[in-house]
Amino acid sequence: MAPQSDATKPAAPNRTETFVWGIPQNGLQSKERQVGRDEPPPLPANSELTYIGKPTERYDGPAKAMGKGKYTADINLPGMLYARMIDATIPHGRIVSIDTSEAEKLPGVRAVHVIEHVYGVAELRDPKMEAPSRYPVIRYYGQPIAGVAAISQQIANDAAQLVKVKYDTLAFVVDRSDARAEDAPMVFPGPADAAGSAGGGGGPKGVPQTGNVHGPQQKKNGDVEKGFAEADVIVEGEYFTQVQTHSALETHGFVVDWKPDEVTVYASTQGTSSVRNEFADVFKLPKNKIRVITEYMGGGFGAKFGAGNEGVVAANLSRKANAPVKLMLDRRQEHIVCNRPDSHQKLKVGAKRDGTLTAIALTSYGTAGVGTGAGTAGPANNMYKCPNILTEEYDVFVNAGPGAAFRAPGHPQGCFAFEQTIDDLAAKLNIDPLTLRETIDENPARKVERQIILERTNWRNRKPAGSDSGPVKRGMGIAQSVWYRFVNMNSSCEVRVSRDGSVELLSAVQDLGTGTKTMLAVIVAEEFGIPPASVGIRIGDTRFPIGPDSGGSVTAGSITPAARNASYQVKQKLFAAVAPQLGTTADNLVLKGGRVAFKNDPSKSYTLKQVTAKMPTDEISAQATRVAEYSKERITYGGVDYVELAVDTETGRVHIEKVFGAHDCGRPINPLGVISQINGGILQGISYALFEQRIMDRNAGYMLNANLENYKILGAREVPEIEVVLVENYIAQSSTDAAGIGESAGIITLAAAIGNAFYNATGVRMRKIPMTPANVLSALGKVQEVQA
Amino acid sequence: MADSPKTTFSRRGFLKGAGVTAATTVIESANALARETKDALHSDRAVGPGSVPVKLHINGHEYSVAIEPRYTLAETLRDNLGLTGTKVVCDRGSCSACTVWIDKTPALACMTLAIDVVGRQITTIEGLSHGDTMHQVQAAFVKHDAMQCGFCTPGMVMSCAALLDRNPNPKLADVKHAVSGNLCRCGTYPKVFAATLDVAQQRRQTAGLVALVTEREA
Ligand code: FES
């Protein structure tokens, strides 16, 4: 997760402003805040704005639709070489020797690089526990070993085959429960910790470790013993979730052009800053010698931060060959490079007869392979009010690729267990699940969202669990999500106005497909009263002012205030520069609907172009950086998703028929893009719940389905009818009040909502995902449980 | 593929009936194409493994390029000709990101050898628009925001545009079928469906207007 706002002190407050506050459905109110001198005036609600909150076509939509956008995979530089990563073909062991001579002799090969250090995995607290070696210890099948660069991709692939690696193998374990056994092979000979990325993930450091079991990370509030003693009812459950791979369509990859005066890095990344930081660290270079460019990128979902092993290898190859090098992982490698950890969760919830929660206890074990960060306690700790909570999260090391941040790390897993347990509680108390949440949930936006679901879905016709008599049973369920308003203060924009009246914005922030470019264009457009498409948006280049790494839904909330403040400030500079020529003072000028007018005489007005033509210089610019949140309140937000489904109890197939999502992301900037993201979160959530699963060969130690035909991802035919409603929620925290939607967009809730609908359909609780026919039939007691 | 004739039993039809994705069906048609193209390469002369000069017809232009016989059409387009609009995602026929048209029929460029399409008319995403003027389907994708990261978008557009050419009145199920092989990790499908159905609707309206005008003039 990104650094939080309280890391930086708020700017000296010097005026009080009145902000719109609340949710339109409840009637908007106002709130006073102290804001800094340079802050723009508060924005009114979206209904009073021209561009903000109105559907806006994607800024780079035409380029994407016409195939003109250049992704990292598309970069072709003069003299560029193509590289292939060579990876381990054993799950655990030591490298005895690596022979690259034949590969080097192959005509067309220009450089070979053998890895000295593996990034992105846990490291021993005491490195001396392992005998020193020239090569890193192999701890998972597919661990990067070396890279080779050649004049064509085909030659690089051929050369990769010619590199001979000799191993001394060690015993291995790839299954989470096997790895917990006392006599299990040890993935690390002693305690080891992993750092998270700029996108989050990563587990606690310095916690106890026994064998492969790392933890617990304990969070304690009140006294759960006492809470359970006070409870009228207690529900308990055990839940299992699988390992999911990110499967972004563009694989991880880099084009590195290593030149003595500057290293240029094209990166398929969620954070140009994170890439620059890690290149600087690894290669001991000052940041001013590293330029990172990400103009288009083909999906990340949490997997793509920093230099990665592939970036480091590409850079080394480029340096050795003295030529630019492109290294994209292949699809198999993409499936192994990182993942969402699995989980085994035990959950116990106590409540009073009216539903009031008295205690929550969660123990979770999960494997992030050779990494950490499998905790699932977010929803249990943060969704509902409960005086007594105890959560204990354990990571279990296995010989498999490392876990990483993946869209709302830990939350889909946690929600799958927690929101089904809350449903169990409702059933036990004989209270409608929506009504129960009215009692225990204090979040005002989710309250409105539940009301919308009640009014606009079939919920009122919900039948008791397992009512259908035929083989195909229908049901409906809901689940809620929780996420956090993280802010990354490394968020700056420059806005320039030129004499010809054109306006452009520059920032290093990247657009993952989330619509960052469009959102920024809308913000500038609103401030200048010009159409968003006419604003020049130049982002994804570290030559521009620093941008936030896009993880944990931070981007919208972090960068839009900087964009608005820079737009506002450049406007003030423009007014000051031209006021004398217009025969007035800067504070008498106002820009509205693309025209500059006199406040004291609206009959005097000029087009923006007429005004910029009077600029004393060809360009006026201003740069602004994100200021701290206007208040120190800790804000969480979330959505409520409703699912209708049919379960074929004979074939075990689950068919999702309808999803209705009601979601909050503060002030929506571009609803068109926000809804696209929510659709995507919902569909990824269905995919996670029903289809996706990494399958490891226990005997050979590798991933059996590291491809897109056997690693099943939801396709067009599995898309249900989807309806999404956005709830505006003004909280007066920044000059835009925007928040990201990536995490809370359905991915957190869907598995739980489907589980709850499954229960409503069949009367049987699905405690395991994916809900494949085999798992469904075994839950229904029709076949024996299958181990995957 | 949704509207291919079902009267005779063919392997292609069988695959389709067996619930294989449209993408798989496309591979089969590309293979058939490859067999037919043999002539264009002076039949039985063995070529390779080194580079061979070939002429490819792409987007109405003729390109002369030296390629090894093992190069796929996707590799040739992207690496040798700089036509990077066609994406490679799985490189083994399971995602349809690399969809191009071979003589107007959608085919997977990662499963087609470049040398096998000599003499054929190739259309890539770059060939669908005219300069900066988008094809109707591309414009509808923008209007409906039928893209997020956009990496699947060229393949999606090629599949949807081909569907509308062979079936001007598709139903939702036809669109789903036409893109059933096109994976989108960002989950943009609902808007892909909406965009494609919107184009069909626009075309019906235009056709209706034209008919009306012709009727009046007659
Ligand atoms: S890249 Fe050709 S089908 Fe996936």
Ligand code: FES
């Ligand atoms: S838009 Fe990203 S994969 Fe489809």
